[in-house]
Amino acid sequence: MTPVAATTPGTRTGVVLDGVCAPRFQKVGDVLAANLASGADIGASAAVYLDGEPVVDLWGGFLDAARTEPWQRDTIINNFSTTKTMTALCMLILADRGEVDLDAPIARYWPEFAQNGKSEVLVKHVLAHSSGLPGWTEPLTFEDLCDIEKSTALLARQAPWWAPGTVTGYHAITFGPLLGEVVRRVTGKSLGRFFAEEVAAPLGGDYHIGTGPECDSRVAEMIAASPRLVPQGPDTLNDRVLLNPYITPALSATLLWRRTELGGSNGHGNARSVAAIQSVLSNGGAARGVRLLSRAGAERALDLQSDRTDLVCGYPLRWGLGYGLESPTLNSLYGDCFAGRRIAFWGGSGGSTIFNDYDGRMTVAYVMNRHVEHGGIDERGIAIVRAAYEGLAGR
Numbered sequence: 414m415t416p417v418a419a420t421t422p423g424t425r426t427g428v429v430l431d432g433v434c435a436p437r438f439q440k441v442g443d444v445l446a447a448n449l450a451s452g453a454d455i456g457a458s459a460a461v462y463l464d465g466e467p468v469v470d471l472w473g474g475f476l477d478a479a480r481t482e483p484w485q486r487d488t489i490i491n492n493f494s495t496t497k498t499m500t501a502l503c504m505l506i507l508a509d510r511g512e513v514d515l516d517a518p519i520a521r522y523w524p525e526f527a528q529n530g531k532s533e534v535l536v537k538h539v540l541a542h543s544s545g546l547p548g549w550t551e552p553l554t555f556e557d558l559c560d561i562e563k564s565t566a567l568l569a570r571q572a573p574w575w576a577p578g579t580v581t582g583y584h585a586i587t588f589g590p591l592l593g594e595v596v597r598r599v600t601g602k603s604l605g606r607f608f609a610e611e612v613a614a615p616l617g618g619d620y621h622i623g624t625g626p627e628c629d630s631r632v633a634e635m636i637a638a639s640p641r642l643v644p645q646g647p648d649t650l651n652d653r654v655l656l657n658p659y660i661t662p663a664l665s666a667t668l669l670w671r672r673t674e675l676g677g678s679n680g681h682g683n684a685r686s687v688a689a690i691q692s693v694l695s696n697g698g699a700a701r702g703v704r705l706l707s708r709a710g711a712e713r714a715l716d717l718q719s720d721r722t723d724l725v726c727g728y729p730l731r732w733g734l735g736y737g738l739e740s741p742t743l744n745s746l747y748g749d750c751f752a753g754r755r756i757a758f759w760g761g762s763g764g765s766t767i768f769n770d771y772d773g774r775m776t777v778a779y780v781m782n783r784h785v786e787h788g789g790i791d792e793r794g795i796a797i798v799r800a801a802y803e804g805l806a807g808r
Contacts, residue, residue, distance in 0.1 A: 430459075431486065432471040432533065438804035441469050444796045449474045453793055455636055456484035457781035458684035461801050462692035464774050465700030469801070472686050476633045476782065489619065489681045490633040490782055491665045493583070493761030496680030498691060499622060500592050501540060501677075501714065501735020503608055509698075511598050511709030515734060519591070529572035538577045539591045539719030541732040545573025546591060547582040547725060548654040555658045558586065559673040565594045581732060583725035585654050589622075589677030603620040605674035615703045618690035618780045620682035623674035632681060635662035635763060635784040641696040642786065654725050662763070662784045665693065678761075687767050688778035694757060695776045712755040712771065719741065726788070733757060736769070747795055762786070766794035770805075777801040 428446040429574040439457055447793045448454040456474035460467065479558035507513040513522070515537045520527035526534070531546075538544035549564070550571040558564050568591060576580075584591070593604035600607050613620050624632060642659065645651045660678065664670055670679055693699065694714060697705035714736045731738040736757035746751045751770060760766035763784035768777045779797040 420637075428473060430471045430473040433467075433469075434471055435804075436470040437807045438469045438801065439802050440494060440800040441797060442471055445471055445473065445799045448793050448796070453783070454781050455480065455783045456488070456633065457793075458484070458488075458782075459797050460684035460688035460776075460778045461804070462688045462695070462700070462776040465692050465696035466691070467685070468804075469651060472628075472683065472781075478636050479704070484633070484782075485631065487619065487631050487683075487688070488633050489621070489624075489628065489631060489683050490780060491635060491670070492662075492680050492682060492687065492765040492780060493678050493763055494667070494759060495687060495761035495765045495767055495780075496622060496675070497588050497677050497760050498687075498757075498767050499608060499612070499620065499680055500589055500604065500676035502690070502694070503596055503604065503612060504536070504540060504592055504735060505694075505710060505713055506705055506743060507596070507599060508713065509706045511593065515713075519544075519595060522595050523569070524571045525566075525592075528570055531569075531573055531577075532575045534573060536592075536595060537718060537734060539588060540735040541581065542584045542588070542723065542725075543578050543581045543719055543732075544584070544591070545575045545577050545580070546571070546587050547584045547650070548572065548587060548657055550574075550653075553658050555664055556669070558658055558660075560667050561590065561593070561674065565590045571758050581719045581723045581730065582650060583654065583678065583723055586660070586675070586678050586723065589675045589679075593674060593676045603674055604676045608676075609708055610754065612705065613686075613706065616690050616693060616700060618682070618686040620686040620690055622676050622680050624671045624681045627732060628681065629668075629671070633782050634666040636782050637662040638783045640788040650724055651716050676747055682780065684778040684780045687765075687780060688776045691769055691778065692769050692776040695771055697706065697771075697774075710757075714769075715771065747799060750799055760791070760794060764791040764793055766791070766798065768798050768801075773802075775801065782806070793808055 458472035461469035697708045698711035731740040739756040755771035757769040779794045
């Protein structure tokens with residue numbers, strides 16, 4: 414790769430990106446610089462991996478709203494629901510090893526979970542957001558959520574909100590505690606430890622589900638750039654899922670949040686680390702000389718589980734095993750640049766995103782600190798992904 418210094422006109426001129434970028438992917442750098450120049454981004458990073466190897470690794474901008482502290486190469490930040498792809502990858506690895514059967518009831522691994530009619534909730538139901546447990550029935554405080562033993566025990570006791578597998582409703586926060594407990598019961602390791610030792614370390618990915626004190630000096634904070642979510646009513650699915658409790662950008666900056674291992678919402682990394690890890694899927698289960706899954710195991714993420722309107726997100730989604738799949742909804746947003754392709758993707762509150770293209774053997778990641786409530790539609794990440802596909806087309 415060749416170094417790049419991308420300068421793009423905007424409300425702030427002379428935006429210089431650090432990092433490296435293969436010439437044919439220069440458009441990715443142009444888009445990132447334009448986002449920073451316009452003020453759409455304050456600090457951000459973008460990465461593209463092709464055949465499991467980095468071809469784009471760029472970062473720029475600032476850590477603070479006053480724009481005095483530069484975003485560094487090793488800056489990491491909370492990615493919210495982009496974390497779900499890391500937890501999903503753990504489950505795919507365990508399934509490929511034969512340690513977890515994704516078609517089995519969760520209660521096979523976690524017996525207490527069978528209470529209140531949940532004996533038929535399968536592991537794959539959680540991965541596809543159809544388990545009937547998209548939120549907590551009982552009121553939950555922020556501190557309750559971060560008490561993993563308490564929050565998982567509450568999930569084990571409560572009844573599902575619908576018959577498992579019949580309805581799709583985004584498991585915004587419960588995704589991590591539910592699957593994390595399966596990981597713990599099967600491996601004897603917490604989700605964060607399993608991920609660190611058996612996924613991130615082998616792949617050389619600086620990504621953390623639960624950050625230790627050694628990371629504190631380089632963890633950036635989210636900068637809220639949109640109004641708080643407006644309650645729609647205590648009995649609405651929206652409030653029961655998204656506001657019990659309501660995790661704001663400010664709460665994500667607390668030490669309690671950082672230390673907790675919430676596999677659906679509090680992973681910390683940058684675009685490089687997200688792409689470095691997720692590229693193991695787009696490259697057939699191996700990357701940079703490390704194999705974590707068989708090819709078939711990697712492709713299980715693409716197994717269609719549901720194709721219907723998600724009741725929480727409010728629009729049609731195709732869910733695979735832990736990942737969103739290519740769909741008319743997705744194509745309408747991204748301009749059909751990957752229509753008909755085998756895509757496994759997702760993103761996080763605020764704007765971060767990760768795309769795995771199995772056909773192009775390409776992974777694209779974008780991570781930022783300017784938090785915009787977007788409902789899954791963030792033009793900054795969309796532009797980065799489109800630019801990467803322009804580079805892929807020149808392959």
